[in-house]
Amino acid sequence: xxxxxxxxxxxxxxxxxxxxxxxxxxxxxxxxxxxxxxxxxxxxxxxxxxxxxxxxxxxxxxxxxxxxxxxxxxxxxxxxxxxxxxxxxxxxxxxxxxxxxxxxxxxxxxxxxxxxxxxxxxxxxxxxxxxxxxxxxxxxxxxxxxxxxxxxxxxxxxxxxxxxxxxxxxxxxxxxxxxxxxxxxxxxxxxxxxxxxxxxxxxxxxxxxxxxxxxxxxxxxxxxxxxxxxxxxxxxxx
Ligand SMILES: *Cc1c(COP(=O)(O)O)cnc(C)c1O
Numbered sequence: 318x319x320x321x322x323x324x325x326x327x328x329x330x331x332x333x334x335x336x337x338x339x340x341x342x343x344x345x346x347x348x349x350x351x352x353x354x355x356x357x358x359x360x361x362x363x364x365x366x367x368x369x370x371x372x373x374x375x376x377x378x379x380x381x382x383x384x385x386x387x388x389x390x391x392x393x394x395x396x397x398x399x400x401x402x403x404x405x406x407x408x409x410x411x412x413x414x415x416x417x418x419x420x421x422x423x424x425x426x427x428x429x430x431x432x433x434x435x436x437x438x439x440x441x442x443x444x445x446x447x448x449x450x451x452x453x454x455x456x457x458x459x460x461x462x463x464x465x466x467x468x469x470x471x472x473x474x475x476x477x478x479x480x481x482x483x484x485x486x487x488x489x490x491x492x493x494x495x496x497x498x499x500x501x502x503x504x505x506x507x508x509x510x511x512x513x514x515x516x517x518x519x520x521x522x523x524x525x526x527x528x529x530x531x532x533x534x535x536x537x538x539x540x541x542x543x544x545x546x547x548x549x550x551x552x553x554x555x
Contacts, residue, residue, distance in 0.1 A: 321365045327545045328369055331528070335539065338532035349532055354399060354524070354542035356381065357549045360388035366545065367392045375399040375418070375540065379406040386413045399481070399521075399540060401455055404428045416441040418481040418521050421456050426469050433474035441476045443521055444469070446503060448496035449485035456482060459503055466507055470515045479519030479537070480504050490527040494534060497522050501535040 318326065331351065339346045355363045356377040363374060363385060372393075376382045377400030386396065397416040407428055410417075420426055420442040433439055444465065447456035457465055462480075469475055482500045484493030504517040523531025523539035531539055543549060 320362065323547075324362060324365045324545060325369050327547075328366060328371065331541055331544050334529060335532060338529040341529075342533045344532065349536060350538050352397065352399075352521070352538050352540045353545060354540045355385070355546070356400070356542065358542075358546045360385050362546060364389055364392065367394050373397065373538070377401075379403075379410045382410055382413045407432055411438075411440065414440070416443065416478070418443040419445045419455065420469070420475070421445040423465065423468060426472060426475060430472035430474050439474040439476055441478045442469070443479050443481040443519055444477065445481045446500060448482045448499040448503075449493075450496075451486065454483055459499065462503055463507065463510070466510075466515055467512060470512050473514075477515045477517075479517050479521065480507075481519075481521035481538075483524070484522060484527050484531065490530045493527040494530050497527070497531050497534040497536070 335349055335351065336346050339349060350373055351371065352373045352375050353363065353366055353371055355374055367389065373395045375397040376385065396414045397418055398410060398414045399418045402410065402417060402419055402425060404425055411432060417440060444462065445456040446462060447454045447458060466477060469477060480500050480503060482496065485496045487493060500520055500522055504520055507515065508517040519537050520535050521538040521540060523536045525541055525544040528539045528541060
């Protein structure tokens with residue numbers, strides 16, 4: 318198999334894993350989207366995946382966003398951001414994405430709101446929660462979530478659509494179930510508060526190693542990189 322064929326075969330097998338997990342948990346396969354996590358992946362290889370029918374792509378590193386957008390601008394697909402966002406990179410990111418999945422602090426929310434407001438624009442956001450308690454993980458503590466959501470809900474350029482998390486990093490994906498399930502329960506709790514302008518429809522969780530468990534726990538967006546594009550050069554964090 319050449320590289321393009323391999324990418325297409327990998328997509329098919331990830332989609333089979335998603336379908337099997339939906340089946341097992343009685344979920345409609347259309348209720349979970351596949352997001353391609355394309356950090357460090359060359360634009361031509363991302364193109365193969367989009368031309369195979371994939372519609373949702375995300376980067377981790379702001380510096381990769383514009384070059385890939387330029388290289389793939391003839392294609393129609395949705396672009397999200399899933400990396401740690403530094404405030405000084407907001408201007409370089411915002412024009413190229415429809416959704417920032419990693420909103421994790423109020424100072425960042427205020428700066429995004431200010432920029433978008435000036436330009437008469439808005440963006441969808443997911444709020445990143447640290448559900449595993451690992452100190453190295455980004456995201457709000459679960460206990461901070463309600464207050465954060467209330468504060469951001471007043472920022473009219475930021476449309477809260479749901480939550481995002483990275484599950485517990487463990488060799489056995491079953492060990493991530495507790496943290497992934499926690500994200501769903503947190504979204505349910507927030508939904509019951511009926512805060513104006515706040516939607517909790519999206520749960521972005523599940524990666525190459527734990528996507529089945531994530532789907533079983535209610536994920537609506539699984540973010541997959543290495544199962545489709547192969548291993549990445551280390552370090553992986555963007
Ligand atoms: C890299 C990355 C992924 C995909 O990870 P894989 O294990 O390669 O599927 C998902 N989410 C985030 C935030 C990432 O940085």
